[in-house]
């Protein structure tokens with residue numbers, strides 16, 4: 303059955319022409335208040351102090367000063383009963399890997415507690431800045447001016463660095479206007495030195511290169527979807543990294559899904575908020591989430607499911623949004639969101655399609671499951687799928703954290719700890735037969751490549767090479 307024409311026509315919004323890529327605007331929002339109003343003290347009462355979460359925390363393992371998830375979560379929230387308890391600054395040392403969430407036998411909402419506490423702490427670091435931004439969003443420019451004088455005194459280099467890292471999409475939108483120049487500048491030794499010493503962004507890592515053409519530019523140039531379908535429809539949440547840095551992953555998703563007859567739409571979107579949660583920038587996260595929830599909700603109403611190729615993005619849409627925000631469509635988006643490989647495995651006979659594929663481009667794979675994949679119960683999917691296929695040898699390199707956790711491993715003071723956490727994974731990768739790394743998370747991929755020198759691929763790229771090319 304073909305769709306009515308009006309329904310199959312892509313809107314300008316889907317091509318991303320309604321807004322420039324670096325200037326996604328949204329209506330002003332009441333930021334943050336309801337997040338801190340959500341009462342987490344009952345969750346704290348569910349904690350029976352078994353300390354399982356502490357033993358699962360990769361940061362506590364390498365950082366003696368970090369008190370661990372039990373303190374950061376239930377203990378701080380119990381203290382808050384007195385209402386005069388200040389959030390401990392060590393909350394900013396939590397990388398938001400969310401492994402403690404997964405480990406707790408009593409379903410204590412640890413990461414929700416951490417995110418909320420971190421938001422409250424960061425809120426207190428620069429109140430005039432947040433107030434000024436809110437006033438500007440409300441058109442209250444005179445009020446905004448009244449805050450300006452206090453802002454410089456409140457801002458620390460660390461706060462500025464964390465906000466820059468959290469808002470990677472904004473920086474990437476600017477940098478990708480002139481990708482070659484940006485890549486040249488960012489890879490320069492002097493730039494790295496300056497970033498390291500002045501901003502606290504480590505110079506030990508190579509800054510990810512910007513693609514010559516973003517995914518959205520490619521999608522627009524291509525004219526959008528090549529397949530139309532009344533019943534196989536997905537709205538793609540590509541996230542910033544696949545758009546600006548690794549459009550080959552997003553293109554692989556398009557080609558694989560179209561190979562299976564899916565109609566794909568690419569809604570206007572902003573960062574999932576993952577780096578913002580990790581840095582306590584809840585107001586920024588809320589603004590981005592509102593745009594995402596509204597636009598994805600529209601597509602869900604029209605019969606689309608949401609897929610994400612990054613496990614942290616799907617994690618944010620599925621778990622963190624409902625835990626932290628109460629937009630009307632939040633729950634609906636959460637229920638209809640899937641990781642891209644997970645969705646294909648649910649709806650297609652991928653195992654059958656791959657069974658007889660023999661000449662494959664990436665035959666020997668060393669797979670790392672991102673921590674956020676574990677929380678979604680999809681940490682074994684790639685190994686289950688590819689170990690059944692004749693053309694592949696795949697090895698799981700263990701259940702340790704990669705150590706980078708988004709922005710954590712990019713901070714100068716955290717770099718060594720990040721590499722210490724990742725050492726287990728590096729070692730297992732070196733021991734594995736496979737010479738190509740495999741993971742669904744772009745920052746885990748960065749860390750895997752950085753720690754071993756291996757080429758790293760996304761499962762969608764492997765599927766594309768096996769089933770489409």
Ligand code: SF4
Pocket residue numbers: 348349350351352353354355356371372375376405406407408409410412
């Ligand atoms: S694992 Fe859960 S129950 Fe055990 S100490 Fe941590 S929060 Fe409490």
Ligand code: SF4
Pocket residue numbers: 358359360361362370371374395396397398399400401402403412413416
């Ligand atoms: S989210 Fe990760 S780093 Fe943070 S407390 Fe939990 S296990 Fe530790």
